Amino acid sequence: MSKTSKTVFKPLALAALLALSAGLSHAQKGETVKIAWIDPLSGLMAPVGQNQVKSFQFFAEKFNASNPAGVKFEIIPIDNKLSPAESLNALKSAIDQGVRYVTQGNGSGAALALIDAINKHNERNPGKEVVYLNHSAVDPDLTNSKCSYWHFRMDADTSMKMEAMTTFMKDQPDIKKVYLLNQNYAHGHQVARYAKEMLARKRPDVQIAGEDLHPLAQVRDFAPYVAKIKASGADTVITGNWGSDLALLIKAANEAGYNGKFFTYYAGVTGTPTALGTGSAGRVYQIAYNHYNMGGQMQKWQEEFQKKFDADFYTGSVIHIYTLLGEAMAKAKSTDPVKVAAVLEGLKAKSFNGDVEVRKGDHQLQQTLFLSVWQKTDAKNNYSAEKTGMTFVPVRTFEPYVSSTPTSCQMKRPG
Template structure:
């Protein structure tokens, strides 16, 4: 009888342990869908290397005991190509999709993921948004299957204009943005926030230009100079920002730039020393964050001769590891439930995926383009310059309300 009871107890314990570590040793495939070619190809290639770099790091140590593998798909910055890539990824057994470059692409993927999951119960996928910042994605277009790890356009503008409101030298502003949803939103929230916080500031110009098509921004710089603007607010990224600041340097425009993406590939080189003290960035990270980012960036630079700047990526892996451990599964249905409302330790402290809309709540930093010094030594693209932190805002300052009415399964 004692032997029988012991056998039952051992069997029960084995079952419990099996359940607790059901996902241990599994390989979790992440389908990365972003540009590897075209004008924005350098940005995408940098980020693909970052996804693969951190897949290695977090495969070595995560609470779920899983292995991460990244499968890259070149979407050429096209929504149509992205939908084709999404289907190809799913056909290869991918259940987690990652994308960030272009809110037009992200919007198409959110709709496609919603349709796929509704039509294919048992084969659901999760969309990990690491850089597409249109606020609608966590408001009117919010989705249970979508999780955003970047701060959205409205959150960044809240922080940026909170900083700008105390700058008496900001008097005349020119809004210059890419002609797609993100650019429209930057202009919209800039006007709303400045009107509320600094109604004395004049908007002296507003421009939208084609995304990733312009090679010469000199005519635009001439218009900005003619407007008398002392400040430009731009959400431009990639070549569209690098070529803009290059044209500003060459055209002798000495006004200030308040940006979202100064740290992205190509822009530091285009700036050089010409934008010293005049170019600001709002972001959830910067080059001189301290540990563990300091060690990661040094290793990434040594290995790839490139700068790692998309820090949302390690936060995605940290969240997935915690959520999969909590769910005791890699099944997207169970993991989505665990991610919703998850609090976890990110590289930038304790952060939270807000349950209402799946928008990560995190601190934001204002940085200024200046020469490196002993306290801020990291120099992107070997420019001798860096983005030096001038203001940090805790998550609650930059957090914005949501109108999301999420449909949960």
């Protein structure tokens, strides 16, 4: 090597060493990973949001004590008032604070707005990319026609849950007339759509006795809707309602003496177990990726959460988020969203409900689902939801391949 080449080599080698050390610093043990939580903390759905903030913070402590990447998670809660426009303001505020990871889940309208804004931001700001971790927004379009490389859904979508729910319903001969009552936004529309399509395929003899859509988080008295359900002669109601919209619907149904079945997505969410009471035993079903009586570590966490906050833990996708982020950051040896997103695609892990996989084609998590029914606690199923003496008991388990639905996603990948 000549004298000249040695002179050139030294600054190049130093630059390479600095670049390497900079890269390693991204995976440095103890590095803080900020996650902006963008969901309602005011209005009728505030109790749901408040529960979920506590859930994210509670499990941040658990995973900060132990995760494969050795990082520390920090949650930054921002109230979006259940509004897509406010969600965009919250996203801008988070980005201005240097946040690179965002989570949201209450309202698919807000989710669609975030996906669009994050796509544009990432395209215009290379090196400052943001990843969106969707904990509960379940409109199937989010991983189909509106799919995004930067969006990862940790809940099962509406179609997956309806696939499992109707697989159970087809074997129930007493179900003859079904009423569809849902919130008037993307998720509610999709619940009604998939219910009609799948029942027609699996139980063509079942009659749709009626169908209604109502404003999201605005109705305070569901008595008129219950009167229509009773008048229709429906023996079963399918609803994707959540929060106050389900709690008040159940309350009105009980007060009106409606004795039909309810097949729900979110009967375990804040306020609804109390509304169910003892009168709903054996009549209210929930399809979800978890239930109250899973045993093991999950049961211990639920009991600890209830003791600490006097509330139930139900947003299990929080655990998926921390589990998969920790795995992805360890494999990527970085917290850089670009590197982490590349590893999240197709990532498999063990979570509280079994083996899960981020499907590479659309970033929809594939996972086990459970159908559970509301009944009194017993020796085997002893978790008391909202201290009612009642609980959700599993009646059917659906492995990932059963509830999985196809995707039409044509994903545009960076570069």
